[in-house]
Amino acid sequence: MATRNIKEVAQLARVSVGTVSNVLNRPEIVSPATRERVFEAIKKLGFVRNEVARHLRVGRSRTVGLVVLDVSNPFFVDVAQGAESVADDHETMVVLCNSAGDPGRERRHLDQLEQQRVMGILITPVEMESPWLEELAARGTPVVLVDSPATGLQCSVAVDDRLGGQIAGAHLIERGHRRIMFVGGPPSIRQVADRHAGISGAVAAAEGAVELLTSTSPTLTVAEGRAVGERVAALPAGERPTAAFCANDMMALGFLQAMASHGLRVPEDLAIIGYDDIDFAAAAAVPLSSVRQPRELLGRTAIDLLLEEVAEPEQHRHRQVIFQPDLVVRESSAPHRQP
Amino acid sequence: MATRNIKEVAQLARVSVGTVSNVLNRPEIVSPATRERVFEAIKKLGFVRNEVARHLRVGRSRTVGLVVLDVSNPFFVDVAQGAESVADDHETMVVLCNSAGDPGRERRHLDQLEQQRVMGILITPVEMESPWLEELAARGTPVVLVDSPATGLQCSVAVDDRLGGQIAGAHLIERGHRRIMFVGGPPSIRQVADRHAGISGAVAAAEGAVELLTSTSPTLTVAEGRAVGERVAALPAGERPTAAFCANDMMALGFLQAMASHGLRVPEDLAIIGYDDIDFAAAAAVPLSSVRQPRELLGRTAIDLLLEEVAEPEQHRHRQVIFQPDLVVRESSAPHRQP
DNA sequence: CTCGATGGTTGAGACGATTCAATAAAATCT
DNA sequence: AGATTTTATTGAATCGTCTCAACCATCGAG
Numbered sequence: 001m002a003t004r005n006i007k008e009v010a011q012l013a014r015v016s017v018g019t020v021s022n023v024l025n026r027p028e029i030v031s032p033a034t035r036e037r038v039f040e041a042i043k044k045l046g047f048v049r050n051e052v053a054r055h056l057r058v059g060r061s062r063t064v065g066l067v068v069l070d071v072s073n074p075f076f077v078d079v080a081q082g083a084e085s086v087a088d089d090h091e092t093m094v095v096l097c098n099s100a101g102d103p104g105r106e107r108r109h110l111d112q113l114e115q116q117r118v119m120g121i122l123i124t125p126v127e128m129e130s131p132w133l134e135e136l137a138a139r140g141t142p143v144v145l146v147d148s149p150a151t152g153l154q155c156s157v158a159v160d161d162r163l164g165g166q167i168a169g170a171h172l173i174e175r176g177h178r179r180i181m182f183v184g185g186p187p188s189i190r191q192v193a194d195r196h197a198g199i200s201g202a203v204a205a206a207e208g209a210v211e212l213l214t215s216t217s218p219t220l221t222v223a224e225g226r227a228v229g230e231r232v233a234a235l236p237a238g239e240r241p242t243a244a245f246c247a248n249d250m251m252a253l254g255f256l257q258a259m260a261s262h263g264l265r266v267p268e269d270l271a272i273i274g275y276d277d278i279d280f281a282a283a284a285a286v287p288l289s290s291v292r293q294p295r296e297l298l299g300r301t302a303i304d305l306l307l308e309e310v311a312e313p314e315q316h317r318h319r320q321v322i323f324q325p326d327l328v329v330r331e332s333s334a335p336h337r338q339p
Numbered sequence: 340m341a342t343r344n345i346k347e348v349a350q351l352a353r354v355s356v357g358t359v360s361n362v363l364n365r366p367e368i369v370s371p372a373t374r375e376r377v378f379e380a381i382k383k384l385g386f387v388r389n390e391v392a393r394h395l396r397v398g399r400s401r402t403v404g405l406v407v408l409d410v411s412n413p414f415f416v417d418v419a420q421g422a423e424s425v426a427d428d429h430e431t432m433v434v435l436c437n438s439a440g441d442p443g444r445e446r447r448h449l450d451q452l453e454q455q456r457v458m459g460i461l462i463t464p465v466e467m468e469s470p471w472l473e474e475l476a477a478r479g480t481p482v483v484l485v486d487s488p489a490t491g492l493q494c495s496v497a498v499d500d501r502l503g504g505q506i507a508g509a510h511l512i513e514r515g516h517r518r519i520m521f522v523g524g525p526p527s528i529r530q531v532a533d534r535h536a537g538i539s540g541a542v543a544a545a546e547g548a549v550e551l552l553t554s555t556s557p558t559l560t561v562a563e564g565r566a567v568g569e570r571v572a573a574l575p576a577g578e579r580p581t582a583a584f585c586a587n588d589m590m591a592l593g594f595l596q597a598m599a600s601h602g603l604r605v606p607e608d609l610a611i612i613g614y615d616d617i618d619f620a621a622a623a624a625v626p627l628s629s630v631r632q633p634r635e636l637l638g639r640t641a642i643d644l645l646l647e648e649v650a651e652p653e654q655h656r657h658r659q660v661i662f663q664p665d666l667v668v669r670e671s672s673a674p675h676r677q678p
Numbered sequence: 679c680t681c682g683a684t685g686g687t688t689g690a691g692a693c694g695a696t697t698c699a700a701t702a703a704a705a706t707c708t
Numbered sequence: 709a710g711a712t713t714t715t716a717t718t719g720a721a722t723c724g725t726c727t728c729a730a731c732c733a734t735c736g737a738g
Contacts, residue, residue: 003456003479005694016718021696031716046478051454052395053694056723061391071420072618077410084437093451095434098423112432115390117342139385140342222622253622260624279411283561283592285599285624344724355688360726370686392724395693681738688731696722705714 004047013041024049055117063093064306065113066146066299067106067123069189071098073220073250075276075295076124079146082299083122090307092119099126101189101219107132114141120306122146122299128190142309146302147293148190150320155305157298157321161191164291164325165198165245168273171289171327172243173206175335177271181213181241183228183251185220192220192247195275199245213241217251225251229258232270242270243333249274249281252288256332260285271333287330294323343386352380363388394456402432403645404452405485405638406445406462408528409559410437412589414615414634415463418485421638422461429646431458438465440528440558446471453480459645461485461638467529481648485641486632487529489659494644496637496660500530503630503664504537504584507612510628510666511582512545514674516610520552520580522567522590524559531559531586534614538584552580556590564590568597571609581609582672588613588620591627595671599624610672626669633662 010017015034022030023038030038041047055061066083068076084094097113099106103126110132113121120142125133134153137143143154150156172180182199185192196214203212215231217224225246232240232255246252252274259266266272266286274281277292301321309316345363349356354373361369362377369377380386394400405422407415423433436452438445442465449471452460459481464472473492476482482493489495511519521538524531535553542551554570556563564585571579571594585591591613598605605611605625613620616631640660648655 006696007694017695018697018718018720019716022717025696029716034716046474048450048453048478050395050456050694051451052391052400052456053723054696056389056391056395056725057694057696059723071416072413074411074413077416081410081437093434093436095432097432098420111387112390114387117389117391135385139387222618226622253619256624257622257626279561280592280619283565283596285595287596345726346724356725357688357690357727358686361687364726368686373686389724392693393726395695396724396726398693679738682736684733684735686732686734688729690727690729692727693725694723698721699719701716701718703714703716705712707712708710 003050004045005050006047009038009041009045009047012045013037061117061119062091063095063116063118064303065095065097065109065118065121065123067097067099067109067113067121068146069099069101069124069126070220071096071100073248073276074278074280075248075293078278078295079299079302082296083303084299085296086300086303086307092307094303099124101126103127103130110136114139119310120144122302122306124148127188142306144302144306144309147298149322150318152318152320155309155318155320157301157305157323159293159298159323159325161194161325162198162201164275164293165195165200166202167198167325167327168195168245168275168291169199169202171329171333172245172271172273173202173210175243175271175333177241177243178209179211179213179241179243181215181232181244183225183244183246183255184214184216185224185247185251186218187216189220195245195247220248220251222250222254225254226258227254229255230262233258233262233264240270243272244270245273245275247275249276249278249288249290252290253280253284256284256286256288266332267334273333277328282330284332286332289330289333290328291325292328293325297323342389343384344389345386348377348380348384348386351384352376400456400458401430402434402455402457403642404434404436404448404457404460404462406436406438406448406452406460407485408438408440408463408465410435410439412559412587412615413617413619414587414632417617417634418638418641421635422642423638424635425639425642425646431646433642438463440465442466442469449475453478458649459483461641461645463487466527481645483641483645483648486637488661489657491657491659494648494657494659496640496644496662498632498637498662498664500533500664501537501540503614503632504534504539505541506537506664506666507534507584507614507630508538508541510668510672511584511610511612512541512549514582514610514672516580516582517548518550518552518580518582520554520571520583522564522583522585522594523553523555524563524586524590525557526555528559534584534586550580559587559590561589561593564593565597566593568594569601572597572601572603579609582611583609584612584614586614588615588617588627588629591629592619592623595623595625595627605671606673612672616667621669623671625671628669628672629667630664631667632664636662
């Protein structure tokens with residue numbers, strides 16, 4: 001209600017508004033005596049600087065938007081924490097937005113962020129190519145694609161998902177599995193498509209006949225993973241795969257639970273590998289093998305690129321950073337025992 | 340770079356800036372012909388309204404801040420999603436901030452939010468009483484306490500944690516447990532203290548001698564839960580508790596994993612109850628019994644209260660809403676079998 | 679033909695902070 | 709002491725949008 005402004009502070013301290021502004025922004029150029037008077041006035045009035053007005057005048061915002069595919073997936077939370085940790089060092093705020101895989105929601109968030117004139121946007125896009133993103137960038141809001149390779153028009157950080165799929169596949173084959181299942185999500189999601197392509201490649205390259213079965217679900221949730229698991233558990237033993245590679249750890253956890261509730265042992269009856277290596281993966285009662293991505297690093301690098309672009313828009317060259325995933329082997333994919 | 344403003348639009352459409360503003364805010368009062376001209380100009384220039392300037396003039400923001408204790412705990416993510424769902428219907432943005440249990444971080448976030456002149460703040464405070472919060476509210480930023488009962492100076496939504504502890508305790512006692520452990524966190528966190536008080540009460544009220552052991556950890560994480568579990572598993576069978584009530588599901592999952600890795604069966608050797616009923620609880624390989632809180636509802640109610648206060652600041656009476664938790668029984672607390 | 683409505687449109691202030699050229703005062707040098 | 713530099717402070721202009729009193733046509737009623 002009673003929000004004080006710079007003018008009231010100036011009056012109380014008996015100086016001009018310019019001086020108050022100087023105290024706020026370059027305290028060293030104002031004499032200690034007046035500086036002190038101004039500080040006192042500020043404290044007495046409970047003055048809080050209006051960042052909105054400041055932003056309008058200066059034209060530069062101190063917040064960046066981060067739009068993720070699914071906040072309920074801890075993977076994205078970790079990416080966000082990575083981004084926030086470096087933002088903190090630059091007195092910058094990260095606002096986290098959840099598109100929940102819905103292009104409409106994504107669009108609305110982008111509109112709002114652009115209207116707020118945020119310093120830039122980090123985004124895990126819902127769809128592979130989105131003209132809006134390019135228009136947005138063209139209008140002057142720097143955009144960095146997260147966990148998604150860019151077309152060259154903007155910066156991006158990503159992890160090689162195809163390689164991740166390959167690694168998982170090679171590992172399962174090496175462990176003796178010959179009937180492998182890919183528990184995937186909507187192939188429209190690039191990450192899913194690439195991981196699938198990766199394991200397909202590994203299977204194709206393997207010596208001997210290896211079969212790859214594939215399921216696709218509408219979402220990448222625990223519940224969806226469990227549903228697929230139920231169906232698999234219901235199959236006669238001979239038709240069941242001996243290993244499953246899940247598109248993410250959430251699905252893997254659901255799948256694992258379905259196995260347990262049907263009395264199937266992991267990894268003896270069926271091995272499982274997840275993706276992302278979220279903290280809950282290690283904490284599962286059968287600790288989950290998983291393809292690890294450098295989650296925090298992903299976030300940190302994304303915002304680094306953004307800050308770099310903002311700092312020197314002129315000589316900035318868009319870059320595509322790609323990280324390599326690696327495999328964390330835990331119990332859920334222990335060696336396949338011959339019966 | 341090339342951000343257009345209302346004036347350029349006005350020029351191109353050959354109208355005054357006032358008219359453009361009208362088209363943006365009350366399109367019905369401007370004649371169809373000019374309205375169309377203005378829309379065309381907007382599209383042609385790629386004009387995007389500057390929300391910062393608008394906010395400065397109108398004095399009312401369309402974003403609320405939500406400061407939570409720990410984003411990596413899915414409980415808070417769900418609360419946030421609840422809040423966001425109703426914010427969406429009011430074309431309002433929720434910015435999620437993570438205090439990570441650190442009063443300093445909390446303070447910085449609050450400062451930033453106040454400087455941005457957000458419409459209001461929802462917060463799960465780090466400390467029971469914080470003068471800053473009251474000052475902030477006194478200066479005019481509405482504050483709603485989430486998952487924490489208010490002192491009466493502001494609105495709050497909370498769940499009866501003491502009751503939650505009682506329910507968990509009563510359940511374990513009824514299942515025949517006589518040596519029960521509370522796996523807690525820092526007692527300075529109100530939630531932890533109340534849950535502890537709750538189970539203590541239940542134990543005290545029980546007929547016959549029931550022992551309550553207590554451990555306190557610095558944080559409420561999976562890793563911390565696992566660490567406590569390791570210590571418990573190392574005890575000789577006679578000294579071990581037969582049941583553990585964990586301050587949240589993250590700790591419970593860690594604890595559970597420690598049991599599994601030491602070959603202790605849950606619930607046969609040791610029953611476990613968690614708190615929050617996050618989705619991962621049901622998905623644990625031994626599905627976790629847990630005290631459920633209405634997570635989304637908590638978030639929704641909090642922002643409802645805030646919007647109410649903002650809409651009618653005059654006749655608004657601060658309210659304290661308290662929800663009741665309930666117990667979700669799953670396998671981890673199945674009946675205790677007498678040896 | 680005049681007077682009043684009515685409906686559209688205009689343009690000059692705000693809103694609160696920053697910036698910068700201009701000025702005033704004090705310190706330094708001849 | 710007078711000239712010159714340094715140091716502090718001022719106040720008006722500015723950022724982009726909204727609001728509102730004023731204005732201008734147009735039309736119908738009296």
